[in-house]
Amino acid sequence: MTIAQPAAAFRGGSLDDRVAAALATLPRRSGLDDLHDRDLAPAVAALHREGLLALPVDFEGRDGAPAYGLPPSDVLAALVRIGGHDLSLGRLYEGHVNALQLVCLYGTPDQKRRLRADARAGRLFGVWGADGLPPFSAETGEDGRLRLEGSKRFASGLGLVARALVPYTPPDGEMRLLLLDATDPERMDPSGWRMSGMRASRSGRYDASRLTAGPEDVIGRPGDYKREPYFVGGIWRCAAVQLGAIERIVELTIGALRDGGRLDHPLQMQRVGSMLMEARSARLFVEDAARRVEGGEVDAAAVSHSAYARLRTEAAGLAVMEAAERAIGLGIFCEGHPIEPILRDLRVYLRQANPDGTLIEHTRTLANLFVPGRPA
Template sequence: MNPSIPTGSKGDYRGFESAFSAARSDRLFRHVGGLYDEAGLLGDRWPRMLEQLRAAGATNLNLGRLLEGHANAVQLVRLYGDAGQHAFLDEMLETDAIIGVWGADGTPPASVEEGEGADVLRGFKRYASGLGIVSQAIVPIAGEGGILQLYLLPVDDPLRQDLSAWTVSGMRASASGRYSFEGITIGEGMRLGEPGVYKTEPFFEGGIWRCAAVHLGGLETILALTARYLETSGRLDHPLQTERLGRAILAARTARLWVEDAARRIEAPQSGETVQHAVASASYTRLQVEASALKVMEIARRAVGLSSFETDHPLEAAIADLSVYLRQANPDALLIHKCWAMAAEYL
């Protein structure tokens, strides 16, 4: 049986504790990790992955963030791990352990210091989601020449976790913050793959479609909350409200079609499709979902009005979380750098 996230009626945005408890009871993290085959590929299982990520985001975006990071980590171990690391992953999935990928460097950044007997880790990672929830994390650390080496590390030491470092207004339940790797000795099985494999495409930038799937769930819930409010308040038939809702539906539908297309291109490429174009499509999907989400959130605020800003209103929680989760580094550069790959089919 494939587990599903119980979202109740359409338009619910549940609290994190409730959503996370239901996901754990249903062994959702184990199921999602099991969608990847031994080679780290989804193949024709990509619609199932997309729906699980979308449903998680629709229920609670903090849950979706943890589930997407877990899926990313599982794929990386399958792609680049050795037999021992594969066996270790199997054990973690069987016990429903949660894994993450922590890429953003703190101050000072995570680094490796050569020692006489063994190398030692130094520094921090920031924006690390799942502190106290994630038991293992895949951590990219720059080595000689800036080339990234992946490490599979235990991250369950509460004394190394700093939740106070997360001071943003949304995604508060994601248990994000800073983690110290200071003084950890690099032991057997901690290095994952060869230096440089982390940026192998289509799994590096191309994998952004998974985040977009979670965002899609969030924006669809905001749309559903808005539609339900207009219906119950008797305002759905007002022409201006109908026009707003129609535009929100167009934006949400556009986002869904882009996410479905990107997932298929990355996970089940057709003959003749280049990796470069597939990755560019996933990158542009991320930009289009952001644009659609911003439009839907603005429409929701205008349609519902002041009550949408009340702290106990489900729209306030969903919009605050999605507004933060949508952020990405340097989206303008992404638009420019992937343009020619996208434009090739029109030239």
């Protein structure tokens, strides 16, 4: 993707400064608050106040329409910072950025103008890929409008997301993308999202039965949604959010050991060393993936390195959580301990689709690139 030029310089500081300002107005998590419908609306409003909802599309493309133009290193820093504050909020902002990027890549100038107006008005976007039961479908009627049926599940941000990008496969064609109004409370069913963590992401079911949509709501051409490097390759953003939580656990663990006079014990040092190395290696993988996928260079291995960054971050997250539990001991599970809610959230958020298949597929690709000429 060509990175567009800014329409105007960032108003009032860098992306990272604005994220820091927005988060400074929000309370830190405490206790088991998230098991009882913690509401992220004030947090989304804080992102909006700092201009963070519209910032990714405050650029101008060659066609004079809004364009997605944030440098990947800035997005990475923002996602890491938000993830370190609150993984559920990070999940929502990641989905928002993903949706804005997809509309800018594949939408018409009019669709991009609508997108920017919505984002400037504080509307949050999401990408709802996973189908519910019955699965989401869209068929063209005689009047040329789409008749929608079925539902999406794991739809993050119920009640917070106003516009959702939803993929569907027409009976006789390739996958397409539709921009759906997601604001009807009657269609939201959060009851299946009774998770031990990430509750505040409100990732439930959205029923689209009997809705209709016009051609102006269809984004891009058939097959665009799965075009690489942005489809699988975009997973680096999810890993960046997770990385924020991983680094926060390391930071809090070091602080707790130091405060308790236990940091200098050689075995605690060994544990902290392994945590630092895990976090560092995840960071290097994620930074490398972001650069490869969005740096503007053609890179045959970019998508696979992004998939590997996801897997490396998952492994780092599991290792860091175990080390923190062993370093701090029982107290880490106590309600009110600052690490406790992060552990619950991160365990849930690390569960992304099909890790085994991801490893096999991308190892095949990278093995062939590593030793060319003998495809597996």
